[in-house]
Amino acid sequence: MALKNINPTTTNSWKELTNHFNYVKDINIKDLSKELNRKEDFSIEFEDLLVDFSKNRITKKTIAILVELAKEVGLKEAIESQFNGEVINVTEGRAVMHTALRSTSDTPVLVEGKNIKPQIQSALRKIKSFSNKVISGKWKGYTGKSITDIVNIGIGGSDLGPDMIVESLQFYKNQLTTHFVSNVDGDHVSEIIKKLNPETTLFVIVSKTFTTQETITNAETLKNWFLKSATIFDIPKHFVAVSTNLEAVDNFGIDKNNVFPMWDWVGGRFSLWSAVGLSISLSVGFDHYKALLEGAEEMDLHFRNEDFDKNIPVILALISVWYNNFYKAETEAVLPYSQYLKKLPDYLQQAVMESNGKGVDRNGNKVDYQTGTIVWGSTGTNMQHAFMQLVHQGTKLIPADFIGYKESLYGLTDHHKKLMSNFYGQIEALAFGKTKEEVHLELKFSGDEDKINQLLPFKVFEGNRPSNTILFNKLTPRSLGKLVALYEHKIYTQGILWNIFSYDQFGVELGKELAKKLLKAQ
Ligand code: F6P
Numbered sequence: 001m002a003l004k005n006i007n008p009t010t011t012n013s014w015k016e017l018t019n020h021f022n023y024v025k026d027i028n029i030k031d032l033s034k035e036l037n038r039k040e041d042f043s044i045e046f047e048d049l050l051v052d053f054s055k056n057r058i059t060k061k062t063i064a065i066l067v068e069l070a071k072e073v074g075l076k077e078a079i080e081s082q083f084n085g086e087v088i089n090v091t092e093g094r095a096v097m098h099t100a101l102r103s104t105s106d107t108p109v110l111v112e113g114k115n116i117k118p119q120i121q122s123a124l125r126k127i128k129s130f131s132n133k134v135i136s137g138k139w140k141g142y143t144g145k146s147i148t149d150i151v152n153i154g155i156g157g158s159d160l161g162p163d164m165i166v167e168s169l170q171f172y173k174n175q176l177t178t179h180f181v182s183n184v185d186g187d188h189v190s191e192i193i194k195k196l197n198p199e200t201t202l203f204v205i206v207s208k209t210f211t212t213q214e215t216i217t218n219a220e221t222l223k224n225w226f227l228k229s230a231t232i233f234d235i236p237k238h239f240v241a242v243s244t245n246l247e248a249v250d251n252f253g254i255d256k257n258n259v260f261p262m263w264d265w266v267g268g269r270f271s272l273w274s275a276v277g278l279s280i281s282l283s284v285g286f287d288h289y290k291a292l293l294e295g296a297e298e299m300d301l302h303f304r305n306e307d308f309d310k311n312i313p314v315i316l317a318l319i320s321v322w323y324n325n326f327y328k329a330e331t332e333a334v335l336p337y338s339q340y341l342k343k344l345p346d347y348l349q350q351a352v353m354e355s356n357g358k359g360v361d362r363n364g365n366k367v368d369y370q371t372g373t374i375v376w377g378s379t380g381t382n383m384q385h386a387f388m389q390l391v392h393q394g395t396k397l398i399p400a401d402f403i404g405y406k407e408s409l410y411g412l413t414d415h416h417k418k419l420m421s422n423f424y425g426q427i428e429a430l431a432f433g434k435t436k437e438e439v440h441l442e443l444k445f446s447g448d449e450d451k452i453n454q455l456l457p458f459k460v461f462e463g464n465r466p467s468n469t470i471l472f473n474k475l476t477p478r479s480l481g482k483l484v485a486l487y488e489h490k491i492y493t494q495g496i497l498w499n500i501f502s503y504d505q506f507g508v509e510l511g512k513e514l515a516k517k518l519l520k521a522q
Pocket of ligand 1: 155156157158206207208209210211212215268269354505508
């Protein structure tokens, strides 16, 4: 069944939301927090995850109408269409099957009439056996030494996902050192080369198309560097590829046994669950990689089966639409309180902005409402000493996701207590602020009574700044899989609500074309 094609602003729920917004727009989170059971009513617990969305400018009625909107635009059917392998990436004529990559069920998933599950299982077996050989040292380089370094060569979805996951799962890493080369800037690859020994380095070239300028340029440079010490007959021991373009891979000189598959029905920015995640499996071992996939599958099942009012990705998507389209907020901050997650905002920028940065609806008409939000962020507590001033006291409304963990990985509970008191402190400061009266009293008691008139306006925090609390028990491969899948489903939900196609990315093409022309003209 094709995706419905409904301009959300023409729905009854949108009209109701507009009226409701005029009525509630000045509500204050502080007042809302006094409601009995506010926290329980606006929280969802799912296994090791608690999402508290009580500190938002929403009432039960807001959620009820937003949920109606999701129903009116056919979200349920759209979710089923995605999971069932229908061609929902209409402009590219493709199914969108990253959920099948992590599905452990035996139920066949048909793409163009063919069950894709066996190919997925066979790719996973290949990833497992290859990772085991390299990690155990059985895979030898051209001088008989074991591999010590992995270089992932890719860009966009063929880089950001694996890089972010390897960084986030550092705690679970083995002895291999993993590097990521992405930028066509030759200084990037040169800095990596400085750290490598050709005898013990394995290059993983990741490119769905195998035509991407940056990746092919970097791969050629690294191959030439390698061939200064080795011969072309040594290439099979040191170069593997992940791609759909077997001919180009072959032309590059890669042994056909060293090719890991990619498929048209997996989008680049949703591909870390496929062999694009090979460097993840090499870095943390196949079992941890598998646990990452299992966590994502748990979120898939939750997203597919749970009612919308208890459905984490759906609720977060709806709240985000509420701010984007009614409060006219332009950006959203993602603020993980874990240094491991420092690359998550970069990863989400591609996932969210390449997916939903669209100005044309599913009819091909220019939209007259706002779509994709701008996503940005950094880790706490560092960002408290950087940009949080603007979020607390600036003129812009910036809804934020605070991501935290109940436990740290190394212990050091003193650090973790401090980290988490900052986490909750920021959430509270944003939501409740500090009134004139409170500042007045504070200045009075601190002996600065004479400065009250001068300082008071600068020390007031208006508060009423919204946030979601996303709290996991512990950073594990499984919980990370869940977190990433949560955002993937939020993206799709918003694409459905805004009546846009989330899975194409024509907006990246023109710049590429012009760069090619300019290069030729040089
Ligand atoms: O330029 C955008 C893009 O097409 C992304 O969507 C993709 O993740 C990236 O380029 C890399 O593409 P490939 O894997 O084909 O090299």
